[in-house]
Amino acid sequence: MQENNISLNNFEQCVKCAICTDFCPVMKVLPAYPGPKKAGPDGERLRMMDAAFFDANLKYCLNCKRCEQACPSGVRIADIIHSAREKYAHPHPSLRDAMLASTDFMGSVASPLAPVVNATLGLGATKAVLDGVMKIDSHRTLPKYSARKFTSWFKKEAAPLQDKFPRQVSYFHGCYVNYNYPQLGKDFVRLLNALGYGVQLLDKEKCCGVAMISAGMFDAARKNAAVNVASIGDAASQGRKVLATSSTCVLTMKDEYPGILGVDNSAIGDAMSFAARFVFEEIESGRAKVAFKEGWRARAAYHVPCHMERLGWGIFTRRLMEMIPGMDLIMLDSNCCGISGTYGFKKENFERSQQIGAPLFDNIVKVAPEFVVCECETCKWQIEMSTGYKVKNPVSVFLDAIDIEATAALNVSLN
């Protein structure tokens, strides 16, 4: 990169080739959106001259990062757009946006009341109120809260069994596993235990902050970032890998902390990894052994979430799935599902969100797999709601395909 770069996010590297505009899923369905080139590096030049050039339509950016993927010059276009939102729009999140973004707070309140909350959220009357008053679209199937948080389960059921393993990893479970779908976290612990690794939670874990970034709650996101960087750095200093099962949490902590929030995350270093990548590397290198079930068969389609594409680690999930005998894996075309975290929940975005995802939904229906493999929880909600096909995390798929007892026995001897 250029030696004397004076601006953030490489914006001076833009050569105006406009490839990014061709990759933007929002531009295809919303002509009013200026597109990544105009909203990003082009607009930045103008905004530096006069803040009046700030375009309110920048809020329609999905932060899918496809523009950054496409850029041959390494310009962090989406980071420029979101930094501009903080600098010029001074967003004041509405009650709805704050609620959607405060995953930790909402989860803590809702989990103990899960049966009531879930039943209430499913009612037509509740949806009508949410739609009318809160502007959360009534067509959207709302994610269910779990009655028992993952961390409560872990501390009671799993934690006492972890110390017997000589090799240890830390787990960044994220809000989704903790409040909505603890089963994925349980699958993760069972898989890692079978492979001969004990699992520990971080001393302190906060929501990665991605939803706060989209809601414009940048300072709240920075506070969470500081806690997470310290906890992960702590685990890293003990030589422990910190694994996540959500692609977006990883991308946020690795890229968005410095790129959008300006938070130094160097303490994380290479310690942060993704569960599927870690499992693949351990098995490939022979550090862990695996025994598959006899006769396990599946025909699955892999949707690489936008944030996994941006991380560049989709290849590890693909290879992990292809390692399973009896797995027929079909790669879906690279497309955004359109939900982009909390974006698709908002009434004003619902229709656009479905339009953006349409090519992916058509692709899945045409392939007609038994299920879809995907590392992202919001893609899962979107695909399940829009196609009816079940979406599974690669960790759960792999766990299902292995003979757990036989695998554990193989790895005891390795330890």
Next chain:
Amino acid sequence: MKFDVIVIGAGKSGMAAAQSLKDAGLKVAVIAAGSSVSQVSTRRFENGGGIVLHGDSVAEGVFDNEHFSSVIFETGLLKAVKTVKIGDYPLEADYFVLASGKFLGGGITVSMGSVRESVFDLDVAVTPDRAEWFDADFQAPQPFLGFGVRVDELSRPFKGGAVVSNLFACGEVLEGVSVLIDPSEIEKSAERVVANILKLRADAGE
């Protein structure tokens, strides 16, 4: 993770080489620093089972240094590449194709007084005197358009004077090749590289 061939660059020559090698039955991965100009060609390649590392680029090559230091062999061997995104995990291959483009594509980096090959610091053919890099007549053929990596008769570049025996270059990164000189050379050079790799594999009984 090991492949038969890793292609660096997803422009016209890189994708042409990757598709032909995959069609010949090889396990091929493409490292696409910035998505390919043609989404059609990468989709076709991926749908047929090829692997594309979108938006990633080579951080370093893992060379077999013994080959380089040896006075007897005078050849180098590229064992693996590490990428910016994947980090400290080498992607291995028997053969590598460098199709990283020239100035706009980023395959050749120019600064005041120096012209370098960006990915592996390979030997570059360049006029030493900077005053001769260009012709003051704007319309005249510009000498700098021909700058690029020097290759042997099998299209293999050199590093520190030694040929890298399993690395092949095609497209604009080559000395004397530019769309502004002869656009047809982009694909022709890719075809030559494919033929050379397939021949070497056949000779080795693969």
